[in-house]
Amino acid sequence: MxxxxxxxxxxxxxxxxxRLTQRLGIPHISTGDLVRDEIxxxxxxxxxxxxxxxxGTLVPDEIITEILTKRLGAGLSNGFILEGYPRTVKQAKxxxxxxxxxxxxxxxxxxxxxxxxxxxxxxxxxxxAIYNERTLKPKITGKCDxxxxxxxxxxxxxxxxxxxxxxxxxxxxEPVIGFYRSRNLLKDIRNEDPNVDPETVVDQIMKTIRA
Numbered sequence: 001m002x003x004x005x006x007x008x009x010x011x012x013x014x015x016x017x018x019r020l021t022q023r024l025g026i027p028h029i030s031t032g033d034l035v036r037d038e039i040x041x042x043x044x045x046x047x048x049x050x051x052x053x054x055x056g057t058l059v060p061d062e063i064i065t066e067i068l069t070k071r072l073g074a075g076l077s078n079g080f081i082l083e084g085y086p087r088t089v090k091q092a093k094x095x096x097x098x099x100x101x102x103x104x105x106x107x108x109x110x111x112x113x114x115x116x117x118x119x120x121x122x123x124x125x126x127x128x129a130i131y132n133e134r135t136l137k138p139k140i141t142g143k144c145d146x147x148x149x150x151x152x153x154x155x156x157x158x159x160x161x162x163x164x165x166x167x168x169x170x171x172x173x174e175p176v177i178g179f180y181r182s183r184n185l186l187k188d189i190r191n192e193d194p195n196v197d198p199e200t201v202v203d204q205i206m207k208t209i210r211a
Contacts, residue, residue: 001026001079002099003209004086006176007107008169010118010162012191012201014130016107017081019202027076031084034067035059036128065094072099089175103209104180108190115162116194122151134195 001024005013014030021028038046039053045067052059068085082101086092095101120133126149131138139145156165180186187208191201 002101003081004101004104005081005083006104008114009165010114011107011109013083015198016202016205017083019198020081026079026081028081029071031064031068034071038067061091069098086176087172089179092176092179103187104185105205106177106186106188108188110192111166113192113194115159118157118162119159121157123154124149125152
């Protein structure tokens with residue numbers, strides 16, 4: 001099954017995708033991770049991305065698409081869970097050219113829940129793993145379970161910054177949601193509890209995509 005998981009910052013895309021990949025036996029692909037890998041490995045694409053990032057400029061669609069195309073072409077006939085792409089209708093149309101998706105999971109979470117959740121979010125400095133002080137605590141305070149790296153709170157996880165990020169997301173996401181809804185690919189997952197157990201939401205997603 002080829003799945004796109006879609007939702008605002010703080011909706012739990014990465015958390016749920018990492019659990020879905022275990023249940024479904026298909027890889028979780030995060031465009032953020034792909035970009036970081038290109039930079040870390042000092043590839044030609046990685047060096048190009050780094051130039052944009054260091055200057056504070058958005059990386060052009062065609063570069064992100066090229067990085068994603070390379071990954072999707074690497075033996076994924078059984079499916080995947082894609083997170084972080086597409087973010088625009090243009091990207092959605094590009095994805096259609098690369099690979100047809102079976103379902104788009106739209107995480108529909110109220111802004112107040114996201115603000116509360118992100119305010120408690122922690123991230124590993126080394127591997128980028130995400131934790132939450134309320135719902136997904138690390139085994140050792142301040143340390144990543146996966147690599148032992150130091151956990152920190154992102155500067156953009158302040159309430160005022162989160163509200164602005166959500167505003168930008170809503171403006172950009174509505175056309176994409178409409179694009180997939182018109183193709184009967186969209187499955188809405190509603191969650192209004194900031195402290196919900198991630199496994200509960202994953203159960204809901206599994207039931208929805210198999211309906």
